[in-house]
Amino acid sequence: MKKTAILLMLVTIISKVFGLLRDIVLSYFYGASIISDAYLISITITTVLFSFIVSGISTGYIPLYRSIEKSYGTEEGNRYTNNLVNVLLLLATIIVIFGLLFTEQLVKIFASGFEGDTLVIAVKFTKISLLGMYFTGLVYLFSSFLQLHNKFIIPALIGFPMNLLVILSIYLSSTFSIEVLAIGTVIATAFQLLILLPSIYIKGYRYKFILDFKDRHLKSMAYIALPVIIGASIDQINVIVDRTMASHIAVGGVSALNYANRLNGFVQGIFVVSISTVMYPLISKMAVEKNIIGLKKTVAESIGAINLLVVPATMGAMIFAEPIVILLFGRGAFDTQAISMTSSALFFYSLGMIGFGLREIISRVFYSMQDTKTPMINAVLAVVINIILNIILSKLLGIAGLALATSISAIICTILLMMSLRKKIGAFGMKKIVFSFLKILIASFVMGSLAKVTFNFLLHMVSANLALIMSIAVGAIVYFIMIYFMKIKEVDIILNARKKR
Secondary structure: OHHHHHHHHHHHHHHHHHHHHHHHHHHHHHOOOHHHHHHHHHHHHHHHHHHHHHHHHHHHHHHHHHHHHHHHOHHHHHHHHHHHHHHHHHHHHHHHHHHHHOHHHHHHHHOOOOOHHHHHHHHHHHHHHHHHHHHHHHHHHHHHHHHHOOOOHHHHHOHHHHHHHHHHHHHHHHHOOOHHHHHHHHHHHHHHHHHHHHHHHHOOOOOOOOOOOOOHHHHHHHHHHHHHHHHHHHHHHHHHHHHHHHHHHOOOHHHHHHHHHHHHHHHHHHHHHHHHHHHHHHHHHHHHOOOHHHHHHHHHHHHHHHHHHHHHHHHHHHHOHHHHHHHHHOOOOOOHHHHHHHHHHHHHHHHOHHHHHHHHHHHHHHHHOOOOHHHHHHHHHHHHHHHHHHHHHHHHHOHHHHHHHHHHHHHHHHHHHHHHHHHHHOOOOHHHHHHHHHHHHHHHHHHHHHHHHHHHHHOOOOOHHHHHHHHHHHHHHHHHHHHHHOOOHHHHHHHHHHHHO
C-alpha cells in the first residue's frame, strides 16, 4: 500500500500542478471578474447536479463489486457494471434536459447575487457545460473499476491532459470568444474518458446494453449509494450557500473563494486523495473478509500519514497565505482586491485542512463496511453548523468568514465521526495517533516560525517570490530533521520499509 500510495502521490503532484496552473491562467486572463464568476458557477452547477450522484454510485460500487465477485464471479461483476453504465447515461439525459429547460433558474439558485451581464454569461456557460455530464459519470465509474483491479496510475493521470486542454481553452477564449471556456471544459472531460477506455478493455470489461431496474445488485447499490448521495448533496448545499453568499458580498467574491479553495484542494488532492484512493479497495476487501484487525491497522496508518503530511502544509499555508497568492495569482487581471480576498480566504480554509483530510479517510472506512448512513448523518450536521456560522461570520469577516465557517464545521464533524468509528470497530490506537499528532504539531510550529523568520530576513536581499520559495525550502528541511529525531511512528515505519528494501 505504501509504495503504491507514494507513486500515486507523485503522479497526483504532477496532475495537481497543472490544475493549479489552470487556475493561474484563468486568474491571469480574467482575474476575479464577472466572467470568472460566471464560468466557475457554471462548473459548480454541473458538478452539483450530477457529480454527487456519481460519487455516491462510485463509492458504493467498489465494496459491492467485491462482494459480487466473491459470491458470483467476475462475469456477474461486469454485468452489474454494464447495468450501472446505462443507468448513469439515462440519469445524465434526464438531468441535461431538466438543466436546459431551467438554466436561468438554476443559476439564480446557485448565485442569487448575479444579475445583468453576469447572469447572461453564467446561463450561456451552464447550457454548454451540462453536456459534460455524460462523460463525468463514466469517468467516475471506470476509474473505480480500474482501482478495483489495482490500477491507480491511469485514473490519476487523466487530470493531466484535461488541465492542458482547459488551459488552452482559456487562452483561446481570450482571443476568439468567451464561449470557448465552457466548450473547452466539455471537450477536456470527454478526453478523460477516451484515456480510460483502453485500460478498462485490457482489464476485461466489454460493454453490453443491459438496463435492468429489477436487478438485485442494483437494488443493493441503491441502498448503499442513497445515503452517500444524500450526504454528498448536503455537502453541495454548503457549496451553494457559500457561492450565493459570496455573490452578494463582493464582485469577484465567488472567484476569490474558488481560488482559495483550489489551493486548499491542491494539498488535499496530493496527500489525502492519494492515500484514500489506495486504501479504499484494500479495506473494502478486508471488510468483506471480516479482517477487522487488518482494517484497524490500515486505518491507523492512513490517519498517521495524513497528519504527517497535512499538518505542516496547514501551518505553511496559514503563515504564507498572502505571499503564496501573490506568487501564484498576482499578475495580469488579478488586482490587489482579489489578492486580499483570496489570501484571507486561504488562511481560514487552511485551518480546516486536517479536518477535511481525516473526514475523507474515516468516511471511506464506513463505506467499506457498507455503512453509508453514519457519514450521511455527519454531513447533515456539518451543513447545519456551516450555514449557521456562515450567517454569523460573513457579517464579521466577509469572504474570509465563509471560509472560516467551512473549516470549523469540518473539524467538529471529523471529531464526531472518529468517535462514531470507535464505537463501530472498537479501539484503533487513538491515544498513539493523538500523541503522534502533538509531536507533528510541535515540529510544524517550529518549522513555520523559522520559515517566517527566514522570509523576513531574505526580503531585504531578494524578491518576495524568491524569498518565499527559499523560506519554504528551509522550513521543509527543518521539519524533516525534527520528525526524524522525534521518533514519530509513521516516520519509523517509512524508514524501516526503506531499509528493508
